[in-house]
Amino acid sequence: MSSDTPPITNETPPGPSGLPIVGTRLAFLRDPFGFMTRTAREYGDIAYMEEPHGSMYQLNHPDYIEHVLVKNNQNYVKGDIFQGTLSPMTGNGILNSEGAVWRRNRHLIQPAFHPRRIEAYAEMMTELTEELLDTWQDGETRLIHEDMMTLTLKIVARALFGVNIDEHVEPIAESLEEFMEATESLANMVLPPSIPTPSRRRIRDARKKLDTVVYQLIEERRANPGDQDVLSTLLEVTDDDGNGMTNEQIRDEVVTLLLAGHETTALSLTLTMYVLGEHPKVERKLVAELDGVLDGRTPTMEDLSELPYTEQIAKESMRLYPPVPGIIREPVKPDIVGGYEIPAGSTVQMNQWVVHRDPRWYDDPLAFRPERWTDEFEQSLPKLAYFPFAAGPRRCIGDRFAMLEARLLLATIYQQYHMELTPETELDLMATVTARPKSEISMTIHHRGD
Numbered sequence: 156m157s158s159d160t161p162p163i164t165n166e167t168p169p170g171p172s173g174l175p176i177v178g179t180r181l182a183f184l185r186d187p188f189g190f191m192t193r194t195a196r197e198y199g200d201i202a203y204m205e206e207p208h209g210s211m212y213q214l215n216h217p218d219y220i221e222h223v224l225v226k227n228n229q230n231y232v233k234g235d236i237f238q239g240t241l242s243p244m245t246g247n248g249i250l251n252s253e254g255a256v257w258r259r260n261r262h263l264i265q266p267a268f269h270p271r272r273i274e275a276y277a278e279m280m281t282e283l284t285e286e287l288l289d290t291w292q293d294g295e296t297r298l299i300h301e302d303m304m305t306l307t308l309k310i311v312a313r314a315l316f317g318v319n320i321d322e323h324v325e326p327i328a329e330s331l332e333e334f335m336e337a338t339e340s341l342a343n344m345v346l347p348p349s350i351p352t353p354s355r356r357r358i359r360d361a362r363k364k365l366d367t368v369v370y371q372l373i374e375e376r377r378a379n380p381g382d383q384d385v386l387s388t389l390l391e392v393t394d395d396d397g398n399g400m401t402n403e404q405i406r407d408e409v410v411t412l413l414l415a416g417h418e419t420t421a422l423s424l425t426l427t428m429y430v431l432g433e434h435p436k437v438e439r440k441l442v443a444e445l446d447g448v449l450d451g452r453t454p455t456m457e458d459l460s461e462l463p464y465t466e467q468i469a470k471e472s473m474r475l476y477p478p479v480p481g482i483i484r485e486p487v488k489p490d491i492v493g494g495y496e497i498p499a500g501s502t503v504q505m506n507q508w509v510v511h512r513d514p515r516w517y518d519d520p521l522a523f524r525p526e527r528w529t530d531e532f533e534q535s536l537p538k539l540a541y542f543p544f545a546a547g548p549r550r551c552i553g554d555r556f557a558m559l560e561a562r563l564l565l566a567t568i569y570q571q572y573h574m575e576l577t578p579e580t581e582l583d584l585m586a587t588v589t590a591r592p593k594s595e596i597s598m599t600i601h602h603r604g605d
Contacts, residue, residue: 161494168212168495170194170203178205187586188508195509201493208236210501217537219492220505223484225547234485236502240588243358244334248411249552263392263400264408264552267385273555275383276314277456280560283309284567293602296577298595299428303421310560311416315409316372317384323368330365331414334358339587369406385412419478420557422589424564427472429596430523432576437525441468445570454566462566467525469561473543475523477507480590482545507542516540574598
């Protein structure tokens with residue numbers, strides 16, 4: 156199907172048939188990435204399916220996705236499914252809030268993510284990475300996802316709170332991990348939110364544990380303001396009427412940034428290390444660039460412009476393995492997409508996993524080829540053929556932070572260590588809010604100086 160505007164039809168788009176009550180949900184859960192890919196390939200640029208919560212429209216063309224996320228974004232909200240998944244933990248933070256509340260809070264938070272403020276975090280990122288590397292032993296086998304989750308949590312926590320909070324990292328990590336695992340429950344996906352399932356009780360308990368830490372840190376920061384951390388910025392900002400943010404509003408934003416700021420970056424780094432383990436030639440080219448530019452010293456913000464291949468690797472990894480494999484929206488009013496009417500209240504699904512692997516936009520799309528990311532290639536792509544951070548007004552507020560972190564951490568780690576996948580390691584991902592490995596990614600590490 157072409158992206159050219161087709162004539163409007165009263166028909167429903169083609170799509171896979173489902174079962175009574177559960178619709179296509181079971182088929183999705185059995186093979187989520189295969190299901191969304193087959194749906195796109197078999198039914199075209201817009202597909203229709205029935206889900207337990209109602210009608211679902213899967214958009215598979217960049218132009219249609221741009222329409223929803225950018226051109227007609229004011230007609231779309233995150234919707235009940237998204238809210239029901241994340242709000243039990245993140246509350247009404249900028250991931251979940253809508254309308255005037257979202258605009259106000261986004262405006263208040265934006266200064267904390269100004270490029271100059273983000274640049275100030277660079278040295279902290281490499282410092283914490285080197286602290287981790289100091290604990291590594293040549294020849295040992297590491298659980299890479301676990302390492303990256305711990306490291307990125309420490310980084311985002313330092314950026315948020317401005318101080319070393321190692322004593323709090325474990326309960327924060329446990330709470331967030333408990334939440335992410337509970338969101339994978341089939342009962343959560345099918346049963347109404349009012350039913351107190353075991354997984355929902357786990358989420359409630361995880362929130363209580365996390366709130367104890369976060370509210371304590373907020374009170375400590377109120378008593379001792381800083382000048383470089385996000386929390387201090389949130390405590391100082393006021394809206395046009397002179398009103399600051401309440402402790403509860405700050406709590407919601409802090410938890411949102413804790414979750415989003417370490418989960419996706421940890422996954423991106425883990426999957427990049429996995430794919431580098433599968434492609435030793437790419438790793439050797441990366442190391443040659445690092446050696447030529449850095450000559451053994453710690454990378455800095457100023458070095459990144461001289462490390463184009465490092466950036467290409469990060470981009471290609473997020474193309475092939477997007478940490479967020481799909482996003483959803485709900486139209487407030489009926490809309491026309493691809494000639495079909497999308498009713499108000501239905502769910503619109505847009506999958507990075509599908510679009511990033513579409514052979515129309517990417518030659519040999521399943522191949523890991525960082526070299527493809529030339530300026531000319533990027534300019535040739537449709538605008539939303541690549542959208543790891545979403546797009547439009549709701550684009551990820553921490554995208555610059557995440558890209559800075561990914562490049563600096565890769566450079567710091569790979570100039571010191573070669574990492575080899577253990578023979579039993581296989582990549583099998585779950586498709587929930589993020590694309591998480593079902594089992595640990597274990598790698599044997601070898602110090603380059605030994």
